[in-house]
Amino acid sequence: MRHLYFLSYYNVEYEHLLLNKISNMSITLMDLPYSEDALEPFISKKTVFFHYHKHHAGYVKNLNNLIKDTELQEKSLEEIILDAYQMPKQKIFNNAAQIWNHNMMWQSLSLPSTSGEPSEQLTELIVRSFGSIESLKEKLHEAAIGHFGSGWVWLVLNKNTSKLEIMTTLNANTPLVFPNLVTLFTIDVWEHAYYIDYQNLRPDYIKSLIENIINWTYINMQFTL
Known part of the structure; x- marks a missing residue:
């Protein structure tokens, strides 16, 4: 093997x-922001x-x-x-x-040692939108395990309401198509994202990700763009 x-x-x-290296191809594969083993043992x-x-x-x-x-x-x-x-x-x-x-x-996603913490401004908005950071994590977990089939779970800033929201999309659908939404974070709930490590236990995958490898440094940056 x-x-x-x-x-x-x-x-x-x-x-x-x-x-x-093919010059006439307009879209390239991004470089991973860390080594392939950086998310172990969680992924x-x-x-x-x-x-x-x-x-x-x-x-x-x-x-x-x-x-x-x-x-x-x-x-x-x-x-x-x-x-x-x-x-x-x-x-x-x-x-x-x-x-x-x-x-x-x-x-x-990020290895725990570099994941950071929510900024003061982001924390205030999380509390205003969800009640607490723990409540946000619980709602992300609920949305991810409750999503039927393949797709994505997103944390977005709704510019119309100035509040954070959690949304899910089926298959390839993305919040990018909604001009009033700023995407801060996503969780992949397609089976290929977790089946090697967690088999059919999506809740375990989601819990492990949310509790350990959320990249708050990146979310802070997206929030202030």
Whole structure:
């Protein structure tokens, strides 16, 4: 098994290098903000490897194939998502949105030693919106385990109400398409995000993530943008 895993790693790494060297591809795979084993023991190196090199990289490859030699090739990822959402072009939207969602997800997580704490301003808004930080965590947990099927759980700032909200989206759908929402944090509840480590025990995965590897430093930064 170790030998097969090494071969798989080599092939995906080589494909990833090729993908980023092809000049006519407009969208590239983001670099992970930490090493593949940084989230252990809460998320294993093996899960990060397959999630990043297979799933995330796969969306990048698919999207570049879909937009090749079209006007979308010269646009940013966000512009592609919004254009595909409005047209609509479902295959392009699905792959583009999944790239954006995963970009947000990797940055939403951090090893405990660098995760930080909510800023004073963010803490005040959390208390005003949910009652307490612990209540926010409980509501995130409830939303994540209650979401049926594949999708995402989001912490967003609603600019219309100046309050934080928790929302869920199915499949590739993303809050980016709503101009009144600022995305602060996300949890991936697709099975590939946790099945290697937790099998069918999504509640254990969610609890482990929320209690240990939320990247508050990143959330603070998103909040002040």
